Amino acid sequence: MSVAESEHPGRWWHALDDGRIQCDLCPRDCKLHEGQRGSCFVRKMTGGRMVLTSYGRSSGFCIDPIEKKPLNHFYPGSSVLSFGTAGCNLACKFCQNWDISKSREMDRLMDAATPTAIAAAASEHACRSVAFTYNDPVIFAEYALDTADACHERGLQAVAVSAGFMHAEPRREFYAKMDAANIDLKAFSEDFYVKLCGGHLKDVLATLAYVHHETDCWLEITTLLIPGHNNGDAEISAMSRWLATELGPEVPLHFSAFHPDYKLLDAPPTPPATLSRARTIALDAGLRYVYTGNVHDRLGGTTFCPQCQRAVIERDWYQILGYQLDDLGRCRHCGGAVAGRFAKFGKPFGAQRIPVRLQAGV
Numbered sequence: 001m002s003v004a005e006s007e008h009p010g011r012w013w014h015a016l017d018d019g020r021i022q023c024d025l026c027p028r029d030c031k032l033h034e035g036q037r038g039s040c041f042v043r044k045m046t047g048g049r050m051v052l053t054s055y056g057r058s059s060g061f062c063i064d065p066i067e068k069k070p071l072n073h074f075y076p077g078s079s080v081l082s083f084g085t086a087g088c089n090l091a092c093k094f095c096q097n098w099d100i101s102k103s104r105e106m107d108r109l110m111d112a113a114t115p116t117a118i119a120a121a122a123s124e125h126a127c128r129s130v131a132f133t134y135n136d137p138v139i140f141a142e143y144a145l146d147t148a149d150a151c152h153e154r155g156l157q158a159v160a161v162s163a164g165f166m167h168a169e170p171r172r173e174f175y176a177k178m179d180a181a182n183i184d185l186k187a188f189s190e191d192f193y194v195k196l197c198g199g200h201l202k203d204v205l206a207t208l209a210y211v212h213h214e215t216d217c218w219l220e221i222t223t224l225l226i227p228g229h230n231n232g233d234a235e236i237s238a239m240s241r242w243l244a245t246e247l248g249p250e251v252p253l254h255f256s257a258f259h260p261d262y263k264l265l266d267a268p269p270t271p272p273a274t275l276s277r278a279r280t281i282a283l284d285a286g287l288r289y290v291y292t293g294n295v296h297d298r299l300g301g302t303t304f305c306p307q308c309q310r311a312v313i314e315r316d317w318y319q320i321l322g323y324q325l326d327d328l329g330r331c332r333h334c335g336g337a338v339a340g341r342f343a344k345f346g347k348p349f350g351a352q353r354i355p356v357r358l359q360a361g362v
Contacts, residue, residue, distance in 0.1 A: 008055030054085040073340025077348030084134025091198035094264035113358040119150035129157035164207035187230035188239035240285035250339035257294035307336025
């Protein structure tokens, strides 16, 4: 499949008086001449209109544990078919998936598949959900929304892993079709967002508030802690207090370990003690479910009942070691409710990762 063959009509744009068009998907507001691509690289002006050049093209498909997204309160132990495309609408210097999100070579995308083919593959492999991840699904929203529809027709769930940097109207349409989301809150500093991401904090906070308060989409949040950049106690405390006040105490927060990558090679890896300290600060701020990620930390990976404080889901990284919730997500020790989406718990998928190839024409 050539790049031209993968061009798909784009949405969320308008024509300008000077012959250009403006993309209205995210706050970058890219203004494009004929043949020009936006900052995300995959949205382009062709024939006076917006097209999405990555529709139906993926960097690969893989079956993962849902905990890898990370989502600890969305059908724990289930498997998810994950995929992404190319490009990104942020410019994070520390990107941990830069080979995908910063790709400018569309023909390196390995797999081509229709939304129907993706949903069929997820069903055939007994996945509960399909995740739009690796790069930000905001920039391939048309493809993600069509795939979400195909998933829902088969009784599957749709999951978005995103940085939340988008305008209000596409945000409304996008999250109306998502069943769960993990949104990166990269820092609690405008200076960090501008200098290290090329974005703005206020737009992400607006997305977090909208998803939690105005949709039925289950929300979890991840912050990658980078030593010397966003790991100060005062910033972590301010962020945690904002989350507890503006979103409430039941939204899970994941603190994830950084490793030097892409353009931020001078910062050291995140020490496990930094993650544990951040978790304590967030718990002290009133958040009930706070986790550490990208490390072996049984305490930091475990879900505790907010009523009796007993362990109800014990984890080590992506591995579930113990499960003490009923089918409705109530603690088997005291009957207290744990926030999230739950069902009958069987054998957990585990920490495995299974690559999958799809038939393009299905």
